[in-house]
Amino acid sequence: MNRRFSASLVALLASGISLSGCTDTTAKGPVNLSKGVPVGAVLALTGNANVYGQDQKTGIELALKALNSAGGVNGQPIALSLEDSGSDEPSANAAFNLQINRGVLALIGPTLSQQAFSADPIAQRRGVPVVAPSNTAKGIPQIGHFISRVSAQSSVIAPLSIAQALKLNPGLRRAAVFYAQDDAYSTAETVIFQKALTDKGLKPVTVQRTQLNDQDFQNQITAALNQQPDLVVLSLQAVDGGNMIRQLRELGYKGPIVVGNGMNTPNIYPICQRYCDGILIAQAYSPELATPTNQRFLAAFAATQARNPTASRIPPQLTAQAYTAMQVIGEALQRLDRKHPLKTLPLAQARKALMDEILSGTYQTPLGEIRFTPEGEVIQKNFYVAKVRMNPDGKTGRFTLLP
């Protein structure tokens, strides 16, 4: 019995080792174009970050439809495979490996910076281009040559909302800062926020640390309110941030609230409900941008919302950025295929050439004109600050851009 058990254990370990060490044998072969040009997306469709993944899925699907209806990659349709990365690192790693083994030419994702620091090195090691639609933490493109992003990093956009809060309320002096200490995005962004506060002459009178899965913040809020802040600055994700705002208001805080990119989604409305009203948030996307690409994007988005009378017709930033990521890959593929037809290239070589194309292009996107630094960091011209305005029903609202 023991011997049989030992044999089973050895077999199990051996299979585990062979699975964990499995290499992408398909990379040496040609690109599999039988079902179209393979592109993968890895998005948080479940877990705490699912509120972002749903927005992103819409954006990617809209861009895919636009690209394919315009002929795809020089006549070949783009075949998108979508994988759920949950909201944690192991699931993102597994989804990346799965997509790469399927032979995708490029990946869009993962949703969270925290996941990107774990999953992107896999794509880098295996030479697969990644275009991140929503990672804003410092150091993402620096993971390696194959990693790029269309989401401007926090240091560029976060300080804008602090400046706007001061413009609206010049008397602000005392800020209470909250961030999730177990989340890469939150910890990176709060450093930017705290520096911006100090630079503008505001004093962070308290810095409260939370955890991503926390939902009850009574302890932290009552401790912070004892310091009598006149500004609250949050670097939290949508679910914990939404709960934080609701509890801040219920416990009597009436001052302005500045939030970071983690709450840049209309999916916060059902969480903080009427208390979302008035929060300030920096934006990398303006629905008011009058370019043909943005107008097409707006019309396509509005059409997807037509079935739901209460849904907003204005796309959120995450949807615009995900659309942009898909558009960047699609246009880079078109250029590459014109230079070197994809059917003639081995997969590994096609992936490398595609990364070079992605980095060298200039793109007219819903975010405006963008291009990349050689490192893969996005270069974008315009940023904005929005104020959330909730409708009287307390369930729906909109991000109103401020002058």
Next chain:
Amino acid sequence: MEGLLQLLFNGLSVGAVYALFALGYTLVFSVLGVINFAHGAIFTLGAYFTYFLIGGTVGANGLMAGQQLPFSLPFWLALPLAGVGAAAVALGLERIAFRPLRERGSDPLLALITSLGAGVILVNLIQLLVGAESYSIPVGTLEALPVAISIAGAKVRTVQVLLLAIAGLLLVALSIWIDGSRSGKALQAVSEDPVTAQLLGINSGRMIQIAFGISGFLAGVAGGLVGLSVSIAGPYFGIGYGLKGLGVLVLGGLGSVPGAVLGGLIIGLAEACVPADLSGYKDAVAFGFLFLMLLIRPQGLLGRPLAEKV
């Protein structure tokens, strides 16, 4: 003084939820000697049941996207009904995941694994039917009450006070039932020794069902109350509370009802006592405290030491 009172309220309101949660674990453990790992999923179901009973709509994802019940109930009615719904599911679990193993005299460890499996299935079923998105009970649900109240300078959200009051009421009712009724005493007898209890004419199987039913009801009500206080953050909503409930169960003493209450309140207060600058480490502090307590008193605060059979 004001700060101390604030800390006390913060700790008690969180601790009451932990206690309510751990009581469900305790009841099942006391009669079966196993931890029901599906308890967190039942808690989650209670939150979802409450949301749908007050007229909530299923979001854009899941098989039931856009659907809602043809009626909506006031929260006060929806909450106990959600508890009843959760109790019904708990009874179903007992029938499917626990009873067959018990009847075959299987090792209790197997029941623990089947409960874990049942919990995973329930959570995935929720995700399949109503999606993974967050749901919130509308903030105006308690419109007649102020959103927060001040007690001697300490500010507390009304929903937290309600949570504490309802949890307290349920705990008192449960204690009275266990100590003052025939069926409560029969439950105690079964938890002491199911075979002897059976010989004395007590229907052990029936008492186990009652334990599961009450445990499910408590979990369902706790889920609904927490859902009112914070948002329902998807089908995995109950996992964090489940872990904390386990800690409370062990701290209070396995199978001890007053121990579960005491353990819950102590963990809640321990978390509240964590200095503001270290608030992100409150879980580590709470579990560190639990670890130290167990080094000193391995049977938990109110548990009995296991007699070693020679």
